[in-house]
Amino acid sequence: MRKGKFKTLKERFQKRLSDWVEKYLSSGGKEVLIKAIMQALPVYAMSVFQFPAGLVEELNQMIRDFHWGDEHERRRMHWLSWDKLTQPKACGGMGFRDFRVYNQALLARQAWRLIQYPDSPSARLLKAKYYPVGHLLDTAFIQDVSATWRGVMHGLDLLKQGAIWRIGSGSMVKIWRDN
Incomplete structure (x- = not known):
């Protein structure tokens, strides 16, 4: 399937992230928001369709930017790689889901x-x-x-x-x- 078929999902994703001002959330608050809301939004569609690689990367990028507090003109320091953040907490990660692996x-x-x-x-x-x-x-x-x-x-x-x-x-x- 082409990336354009999932345009509404991507728009809902962006809307949810823009509703929350990340600078007023603690790191724990961002983690809860990402895990409870953002990673739950595409689950049904992911269990039925194979997402295009570009869409998966865009969704992961939006979560990374929100977690690290990146804005359009200003990037912040990413203290850990995304691969490390997607590892379970017992292994030193944050337990975020990598959408590519989760989709499969x-x-x-x-x-x-x-x-x-x-x-x-x-x-x-x-x-x-x-x-x-x-x-x-x-x-x-x-x-x-x-x-x-x-x-x-x-x-x-x-x-x-x-x-x-x-x-x-x-x-x-x-x-x-x-x-």
Whole structure:
């Protein structure tokens, strides 16, 4: 999907940040505002669509600028890198979410639901359209797909990295194809 499709989300993001004057908030107040409001705004859309890399970077940049107190004409010192701020508090970070990783994790959750609940109406519909024969994890997909299914495929890439296959009775093993 193109970045322009998410214009209203970006505008809502900017409006929420402009409603709060950052110089009157403490560091703890900024942290609560970012975690409770800003990182919760795009969760539904992120669980359905793969966000473009440019949009993800813009959203992360808006949060970074608000956290550090940057303004249009004046930049402040960034005492820690964004990678450090996105680490959990137990590891020395602030626990902020990196939207790129979070988007893929939410989409992997949708793929996991298709595997766990194959009899649900949405799983049956998607199976009939995109992988009528075979299993979700070992199917090659067509290129001309909907934006929602493209997001599921993006999450499936992450899911495949951590998926293991238990042999069990061996009835599902295809000796010439499976490792």
